[in-house]
Amino acid sequence: MFIFKRKPILPDNNLDILKTEVGRTVELMLIDKEETILFMKRYDLILIFCWENEYINGSLYQYSTFTVCQNGLSNIRNIPLYEVKRYFRNSDDSIVYIDDDTLKKLSKQNQQVFYALSELLNTFEIDAHSSKVYKCIW
Numbered sequence: 001m002f003i004f005k006r007k008p009i010l011p012d013n014n015l016d017i018l019k020t021e022v023g024r025t026v027e028l029m030l031i032d033k034e035e036t037i038l039f040m041k042r043y044d045l046i047l048i049f050c051w052e053n054e055y056i057n058g059s060l061y062q063y064s065t066f067t068v069c070q071n072g073l074s075n076i077r078n079i080p081l082y083e084v085k086r087y088f089r090n091s092d093d094s095i096v097y098i099d100d101d102t103l104k105k106l107s108k109q110n111q112q113v114f115y116a117l118s119e120l121l122n123t124f125e126i127d128a129h130s131s132k133v134y135k136c137i138w
Contacts, residue, residue: 015116022120023136025049026056030126030134039063043113044106045081052085055092058121059083060114062102081114084121094122 021038029036029049038047046061059080067077081103085095098118106114120138127135 014113018113018116018120019138022047022117022124023138026058026124026126026136027134029056031132037068040113043110045110045114045117047117054089055085055087057083057085060117060121062106082118082121084118086122096122 021040025036025038025047026049029051033051035048035050040046041063044063046063046066048057048059048061050057060082061078061080065078079099079102080097081099083097087094103111103114123138125137127137129135
């Protein structure tokens with residue numbers, strides 16, 4: 001029997017920075033109940049969270065091809081590289097979409113960050129302290 005240990009996608013310090021940024025974005029979205037956008041120009045990526053009725057929608061977009069709307073709802077006018085719908089009830093499975101063709105065009109470093117972010121979008125949990133205090137935990 002063989003046991004394989006998976007190499008981390010990114011160094012721990014970079015992953016911790018991404019966790020902090022994703023966590024803050026999720027927490028802000030939960031407080032405001034509005035579409036929340038995190039621009040990551042360095043990695044040619046944009047992260048958008050929005051709260052739908054029964055789930056949180058987390059999406060990754062390519063920064064260089066993204067069109068921002070003045071009235072919000074930027075996710076309607078753009079096609080995501082990756083999208084996950086995380087239902088509040090754990091009994092419901094997440095729904096995932098990935099655009100493999102566009103993803104292949106990203107640089108190697110940006111692909112690594114993309115894969116780390118897509119994993120984070122699927123693994124975060126929310127600890128609700130009150131109606132205005134949320135903590136994103138890993």
